[in-house]
Amino acid sequence: MSNKKNYGMVIDTRVCVGCSACVYACKQENHVPEGYCRDWVVQETGGEYPKLTMENRSERCQHCENAPCVTYCPTRASHYAEDGTVQINRSLCTGCKACMAACPYDARYVHPEGYVDKCSLCKHRIEQGLETACVSICPTGSLHLVDFNNMDQKTKTLLSGKVVYRQKEHAGTEPGLQWISASNKHGA
């Protein structure tokens, strides 16, 4: 057991149906303005007819361990929080947008009130012992909030023996989101 938290997510794309409940739960919980989003749903279709494959997945800020947004932020507005997430201090953000140019995941947007905003992994809810809004509403149990420093048995079983990937790992960002690929065989 480590006392230091390292929050991230495990996203099981095998059961994601792309309903967007996570997107709207987040928008309401975090007062995301109309026309913007902190998380979104992607549907990726590949292959050759009739052997087509499809993966639905919910995406958001990857809360990287080596986050380019934090590296390039000139004012310390973007920073690493104690719990392993990447957060933005609004009262230091000038809206220079360097973090947006730096993010290989395009996870950020300029809030109409003049600061850069993104997924906070519902830090305010985690501090109250709750799960994130997206995790709490996901109807198929695709989304899992995980402390990677103290993984419980349930998460270990979930990941065990599966094809699990992280996005753009070659960018050197050490992303904190892990996807269980939809390519996993049934019963895997």
Add this chain to the structure above:
Amino acid sequence: MLATAVNEIVSTKLNPNVVPHLHIWEWHIPLYLFLGGIAGGLLVITSIMIVLKRKFGIGPRDQGDGCPCLAVRIGSILSPTLLGIGMLFLFLDLAHPLYVWAFYTTIQPTSPMSAGSWILLAFFPLAILQAMLVNKRQLRSFNIEPVNKVIDWTENHMTIVALVNAHIGVGIGIYTGILLSFFSARPLWSSSILGMLFLVSGISAAAALMLLLAPKDEKPVYSMIDANAIWIEIMTVGLFVLGGLTGSANTHGAMMHLVTGDVNLAGMSYMFWFWGIFVGAGLVVPLLLEFLEAAGVHIKFPNVAPVMVLLGGLVLRFLIVFAGQTYHTFM
């Protein structure tokens, strides 16, 4: 017919700053980079002119009382002025301009913007001091006590001020390119030679501006500086393009997006802007004109070449800033 494999991604992401492509910087930033480049270039050229004249006796005749030639005097004033105007555009680009003070509460060594905001601040005192020293005769005639005192204290050290300024000028010029090249998520910008390209382009644009402003007998020296800078710039652009084309799929694609791109910018494709306007009209033609003039051929409109150089420099900043955003993010 062979079936074709597909890989199609449909996303519900809405954010207008990143969908359908990065869209964070518009005209403010290219204009700032252009003015910053000229300011750096002016500081480099005027400082070197001062040192050359004082140490080696090379260059146009001084105006007496320790004041250098007219173009150096005007250039020294324009350098901090243009940078100040450029910084105004930078300020206007901030989504929350009132928080601009936050830049000066910390030094973040890994952030080029943080380093840049401090370099910009360091630039002004010495650049303004140089502008004062080269115009001291005029300034003294106003008889303002504090100004006179500053001139009294520093006038014997003009060469040292100029030597330091030459380096600060190079720093500013390189910084305008480095600002973009640190972003590894943007394949077109992610090239350190961009710092060199913007520095040389800034020096060339500054020489062109001084060529426009200099009195007739001072013009040849700036024409020569400009021609040499353009020559180096052509080489640097060539290396920038080659570096992109021979790079990974990301960099190759981004460079092709610029040099053969059909994305429309103000009615013309990137390809046309790059080869026709920037390389052709902004580099090759003015180099040819300045070469012919130096060879003694009479050019009917001698101001055409420097104006073309200035426009080419402006177009380069717009092209790089825009094409870097319209190409897809690092894959």
